[in-house]
Amino acid sequence: MTTILALDTSMEACSAGLWVDGRIFARKETLQRGHSQKILPMIAQILGQAGIVLSEVNAVAFTSGPGSFTGLRIGFGVVQGLAFGANLPVIPVSTLEVMALSAFHKYNLPEDALILPALDARMNEVYWGVYRAGEKNTTVIQPDRISTPEVIPTLVRESIAAGIGSGWSYNLGQGISANLVDVSLEPNAEDLLVLALNRYQAGDIVAVDTVELSYLRENISWKKRQKLRPESPEKT
Amino acid sequence: MRVLGIETSCDETGVAVYDSQAGLLAHTLYSQVAVHADYGGVVPELASRDHVRKLLPLIRQTLADANCTGEQIDGIAYTAGPGLVGALMVGGAVGRSLAYAWNIPAIGVHHMEGHLLAPMLETEPPDFPFVALLVSGGHTQLVAVAGIGRYEILGESLDDAAGEAFDKAAKMLDLDYPGGPEIARLAERGDPDRFRFPRPMTDRPGLDFSFSGLKTFTLNTVAEHRGDAVLPDEQTVADIACAFQEAVVDTLVIKCRRALDQTGMKTLVIAGGVSANRRLRNKLEAALARQGARVYYARNEFCTDNGAMIAYAGCQRLLAGQHDDLAIRAIPRWPMDTLPPLGNPDAPKQ
Ligand SMILES: Nc1ncnc2c1ncn2[C@@H]1O[C@H](COP(=O)(O)OP(=O)(O)OP(=O)(O)O)[C@@H](O)[C@H]1O
Ligand SMILES: [Mg+2]
Numbered sequence: 001m002t003t004i005l006a007l008d009t010s011m012e013a014c015s016a017g018l019w020v021d022g023r024i025f026a027r028k029e030t031l032q033r034g035h036s037q038k039i040l041p042m043i044a045q046i047l048g049q050a051g052i053v054l055s056e057v058n059a060v061a062f063t064s065g066p067g068s069f070t071g072l073r074i075g076f077g078v079v080q081g082l083a084f085g086a087n088l089p090v091i092p093v094s095t096l097e098v099m100a101l102s103a104f105h106k107y108n109l110p111e112d113a114l115i116l117p118a119l120d121a122r123m124n125e126v127y128w129g130v131y132r133a134g135e136k137n138t139t140v141i142q143p144d145r146i147s148t149p150e151v152i153p154t155l156v157r158e159s160i161a162a163g164i165g166s167g168w169s170y171n172l173g174q175g176i177s178a179n180l181v182d183v184s185l186e187p188n189a190e191d192l193l194v195l196a197l198n199r200y201q202a203g204d205i206v207a208v209d210t211v212e213l214s215y216l217r218e219n220i221s222w223k224k225r226q227k228l229r230p231e232s233p234e235k236t
Numbered sequence: 237m238r239v240l241g242i243e244t245s246c247d248e249t250g251v252a253v254y255d256s257q258a259g260l261l262a263h264t265l266y267s268q269v270a271v272h273a274d275y276g277g278v279v280p281e282l283a284s285r286d287h288v289r290k291l292l293p294l295i296r297q298t299l300a301d302a303n304c305t306g307e308q309i310d311g312i313a314y315t316a317g318p319g320l321v322g323a324l325m326v327g328g329a330v331g332r333s334l335a336y337a338w339n340i341p342a343i344g345v346h347h348m349e350g351h352l353l354a355p356m357l358e359t360e361p362p363d364f365p366f367v368a369l370l371v372s373g374g375h376t377q378l379v380a381v382a383g384i385g386r387y388e389i390l391g392e393s394l395d396d397a398a399g400e401a402f403d404k405a406a407k408m409l410d411l412d413y414p415g416g417p418e419i420a421r422l423a424e425r426g427d428p429d430r431f432r433f434p435r436p437m438t439d440r441p442g443l444d445f446s447f448s449g450l451k452t453f454t455l456n457t458v459a460e461h462r463g464d465a466v467l468p469d470e471q472t473v474a475d476i477a478c479a480f481q482e483a484v485v486d487t488l489v490i491k492c493r494r495a496l497d498q499t500g501m502k503t504l505v506i507a508g509g510v511s512a513n514r515r516l517r518n519k520l521e522a523a524l525a526r527q528g529a530r531v532y533y534a535r536n537e538f539c540t541d542n543g544a545m546i547a548y549a550g551c552q553r554l555l556a557g558q559h560d561d562l563a564i565r566a567i568p569r570w571p572m573d574t575l576p577p578l579g580n581p582d583a584p585k586q
Contacts, residue, residue: 036325037563040336044562054337069281070322073288074564077329080292085306085337209292215285 004200005057005082006192007043009035009075010067010095011119016042017189018050018057019197025050026190036074043078054086059205061196063187064092065214066119066127066144072213083208090208091196095119096129096144096165098187101195103162104133107180114141116160116178117185118167121146126167127216128152130160137198146216152176237310237555240295240334241547244287244327245319245347246373247271247278250543251294253302253309254551260357262301263544265537266290269414276413277403284322291330298543306338311559313550316344317567318374324566332564341559343550348375348572350545351507353384354534357548362503362532367495369488371516372508372540373399373414376488377572378443378495381505384552385577390495391443398484399510401447405454405480409473410466419477420513426478427471431457433483438490443498445491447484454480485516489523502529512539552578 004019014035015028025046029038047054062079065072083090099117103109111134118128126149130142142155149167153175163178164185173181199205238261243250252263268286272278299305314331317324328344335342352368355361367390370377376393396404399416406415411422433453436446457476461468468476492504504524510516511533520531538544553559556578 081333
């Protein structure tokens with residue numbers, strides 16, 4: 001019996017999914033904030049519904065970036081607690097890769113279609129990559145990276161079947177030919193489960209201690225310490 | 237009851253195991269000071285990223301140091317606030333989900349309650365009721381403490397916290413972050429009679445503080461004595477550090493005595509990073525002895541942020557039957573006087 005737990009809190013969607021030998025149990029909500037309050041109850045619900053206890057799970061999959069920094073840390077923090085507590089291996093998956101598979105299913109794209117998921121990284125930058133999607137798997141064509149939107153057309157010469165994610169609101173379509181664009185598509189735990197199952201079967205699992213989040217953005221003009229006390233006026 | 241405590245509210249990752257019978261079994265601390273040193277203050281995003289890397293290894297190490305396995309832990313306490321929200325979230329996510337995996341209760345602890353109770357880890361702990369002076373990087377508060385969760389704020393800083401004032405003054409003198417220990421070190425070589433800095437808000441009644449004027453005074457004194465150089469000469473820098481520390485310490489001492497007079501209490505507890513200050517401890521001890529009162533504080537390493545105080549505070553609340561649901565709590569702003577009192581698990585919780 002193979003049982004995989006998956007969770008995603010990397011963007012506005014907050015979702016959890018459980019694969020139990022072909023049966024899928026899933027929860028999803030779209031939230032501006034409050035992922036931290038919802039994610040563990042969601043996990044408890046689907047485990048309860050499936051009649052599974054955490055120690056029976058074989059591996060925990062999660063989106064390890066890119067995405068909202070805090071969102072990624074909530075997801076990974078929960079994974080660290082669960083994996084350490086129940087002694088489980090983990091399967092980190094790129095947020096962009098999950099989105100590529102979601103687009104493949106949502107739009108019934110042909111096998112071998114090229115998909116360019118892109119997320120708004122703010123400050124006139126986007127996180128993006130290029131994937132070739134299939135029914136159950138994806139292939140990395142260009143690895144995830146961060147760049148200005150203008151750079152992307154100079155690096156992507158192929159014709160793109162689907163441009164997806166908030167990064168496409170930068171009008172990437174002007175420089176890249178994409179058959180369809182969906183700026184609102186977000187990753188979800190069900191597609192994450194499909195990818196995770198494949199990895200699990202290929203033995204592609206890791207110990208939780210070896211995982212690093214892929215923020216992609218390493219250098220920004222870091223904001224100084226914020227005020228801790230409510231009553232005081234803003235500091236200069 | 238044996239509790240794993242997790243602290244990640246700011247720039248230290250702290251983990252501890254506290255046992256209500258056997259006392260503190262182990263505690264570890266990883267300080268990010270070096271990470272933030274170049275910025276002259278804590279950078280929230282860098283702090284969060286570092287907690288993610290350090291927390292799990294620290295938990296493993298602390299459990300090993302305590303010679304105990306997960307099955308022997310009865311509850312998990314993590315700092316739920318106040319603090320940097322992203323940093324809090326790391327300890328909360330790991331702590332809450334680990335408790336879920338171990339099928340034990342979890343509780344989100346108020347960071348300042350942790351500081352306030354830290355002296356309880358010493359061999360001669362204070363008895364309730366007492367007045368507490370919380371002096372740290374983010375807080376300067378006088379609190380009447382009737383018992384755990386029974387807090388009345390008597391006064392607080394209207395602007396900068398005392399620790400923050402130390403840090404800012406240190407920056408003006410080109411000292412390293414955090415500035416408190418640096419100023420204290422330099423002050424020992426300073427001439428206490430050379431400069432006299434104001435004792436803000438001591439000439440009028442009340443228990444509030446204000447340290448921002450002192451900051452301006454420091455800046456002006458530096459400017460007056462540096463000539464064409466970036467800084468005044470070494471001795472003058474030490475003299476300024478000394479005058480600054482005397483002003484902060486005297487101000488704190490005056491208000492503490494006033495708070496004891498006002499409440500009629502004979503016990504003072506000082507907690508938070510600045511309570512490690514030797515000059516403050518000495519002056520308080522001398523001043524309070526004269527009015528027949530006594531001051532208590534934690535050992536130095538438990539004055540600043542640590543996991544032990546969170547494990548202890550959480551253990552008291554868990555023992556009283558309080559615990560959280562499955563939500564991860566991260567409350568960046570959280571007034572301490574809204575906490576539920578101990579011994580009444582049905583009281584509404586924030
Ligand atoms: N010996 C000392 N003398 C004066 N100040 C000190 C001393 N040691 C530490 N400090 C100050 O204590 C502060 C750190 O204390 P602490 O870790 O309790 O604060 P924090 O956690 O940043 O803030 P808070 O607890 O309010 O959220 C710093 O501002 C530091 O300069
Ligand atoms: Mg503190």
